[in-house]
Every structure is written in C-alpha cells, then in structure tokens.
C-alpha cells in the first residue's frame with residue numbers, strides 16, 4: 001500500500017476528499033495539521049451546541065492506494081486542478097505490511113478500577129490480583145474503562161453494596177456500568193441508550209460476561225430503581241434531571257458523571273428541585289456527583 005499525504009485549508013477538505021475517492025483511494029483520513037502545536041484550535045462542542053467551526057484551519061489528508069502508480073497519478077491529476085491552488089503535496093510513502101489486529105490490540109491493556117477490580121480485553125489474561133473482572137473489547141460504543149468518568153462510576157459501584165438491587169444505567173454505551181453493577185450484586189438491571197449500536201453492544205458485552213440485564217432504548221426504563229447511574233455530559237444531564245430523579249426510589253442513589261469540575265454548581269442548581277447533589281470523586285478535571293433521595 002502507498003499513502004499520498006496532502007496539506008490543505010479548511011474549505012478544500014470536502015472537494016479533495018471527493019476527488020480522492022473518485023481516484024480510487026482505498027481510504028481517506030483527515031487530521032488536524034496543527035495538532036499538538038501552539039496553533040491547535042479546539043473544535044468540539046457539547047451536544048446541542050454548534051461546533052465553533054466546521055473544520056480545522058489546516059488539514060493533513062492521507063489517502064491510501066493499492067499501487068504506487070495510482071498514488072502518483074492521483075497526485076498529478078489533483079495538482080492540475082484549480083481547487084488545488086491552496087493545497088500542497090507532502091509526499092508519497094510506502095506503508096509497510098503490519099499485523100494491524102495485533103497492533104490495535106497491543107494498545108488496549110487491562111485497566112485497574114480498584115486493586116482487585118479490572119477491565120480486561122478478551123485477548124489478555126486477567127492480572128493475578130484481579131478478584132472481579134469485566135471482559136470488554138473496544139467497540140462501537142463508549143466505555144472501555146479508560147475514561148475518568150467511567151472509572152469513577154465503576155469505583156462508586158465497587159464500593160457500594162448493590163446486592164439484589166434494581167439498577168438503571170442511563171446512557172449505557174458499551175454497558176460497562178450495568179455489567180459492573182451486576183458483578184457487584186445488582187440483580188434487576190435496565191441499561192438504556194438513545195444509540196441502537198450501544199444497545200446491541202451492551203447486549204453482546206453482557207452475554208460475554210455471563211450477566212443478565214435488559215438493554216433497550218430509553219423507554220425501557222420504567223418505575224423506580226435503588227440506584228440510577230448516568231454518565232452522559234452536563235448539558236443532557238441537566239435536561240434529563242426531572243426524568244432521572246423520578247427514576248430514583250426513595251432512599252435510593254443517583255450517580256452522575258460526564259461533568260467537568262467547573263460545572264458542579266450548575267448541576268447542583270439544575271437538580272436542586274428534586275435532590276441535593278454532592279461531589280463524590282474527581283479525576284483529571286472530571287467529577288462524580290451523587291445524591292441520596294430522601295426516604
């Protein structure tokens with residue numbers, strides 16, 4: 001395989017990408033050419049909020065071709081186009097054959113949540129000190145145990161007695177929190193997500209861990225639960241406040257993550273009509289907020 005690397009401004013990315021596609025590129029990837037430099041500009045926005053811009057100031061585009069001749073032909077054809085005027089060819093290079101599966105797998109090692117609770121990919125042996133494990137491979141849905149928000153929820157689960165509890169995982173992603181709750185004793189678990197791929201992923205991961213739970217779209221959540229877990233983001237968590245609080249049984253727990261340290265007060269205010277949230281944990285600028293509903 002051969003890679004053709006190009007540099008282009010924001011307004012040429014789409015046209016170049018279409019052109020590379022028409023020129024038989026096997027894939028086209030686009031990266032921020034200024035990443036990790038002082039010129040890097042953040043481009044993300046919270047759900048429901050517009051991104052600050054449609055694309056990076058300068059993009060590095062990499063098109064993969066089966067033959068060197070095809071990469072050279074694409075380079076020469078593109079260079080002759082009007083729309084290529086502000087773009088630049090960075091080069092063509094051979095991509096060495098690699099065991100991509102092994103390379104990808106090597107990036108995912110077992111993750112410790114507590115000294116004896118681990119998230120372990122299926123291609124790894126569990127560490128000797130692991131007493132409780134979740135088997136999980138990276139997939140389409142969020143939640144492999146490496147993100148601080150997931151880790152804090154799992155730490156909370158591991159330090160509470162969920163024996164026999166009815167638990168709701170709202171925004172289940174990979175199902176990691178629901179599976180964790182099952183491992184720590186919860187017996188009636190509903191895991192819901194607006195993303196159908198997450199629902200499927202949760203079902204498959206639950207099976208792989210021999211855990212019984214119900215996964216589905218948000219309507220699946222009905223009635224009250226002794227523990228409600230929701231690792232989403234501050235904006236949707238604020239919108240969901242009345243709904244999540246209504247699902248918490250009297251005397252039950254609400255556990256929220258996906259919140260930045262500076263957002264603690266706005267979350268407390270949004271939930272104040274129903275429940276009093278406190279900061280229970282913090283990691284890498286993210287916080288875990290929890291509350292117990294009055295009996």
Ligand SMILES: C[S@@+](CC[C@H](N)C(=O)[O-])C[C@H]1O[C@@H](n2cnc3c(N)ncnc32)[C@H](O)[C@@H]1O
Pocket residue numbers: 141142143144145149150153170171172173174175176177192193194195198218231232236258
């Ligand atoms: C940050 S991931 C959390 C995944 C997993 N629970 C974890 O802790 O790693 C958030 C998940 O919430 C889902 N989500 C976002 N907004 C939602 C909403 N309004 N209702 C239900 N799920 C939602 C997303 O599709 C995503 O799978």
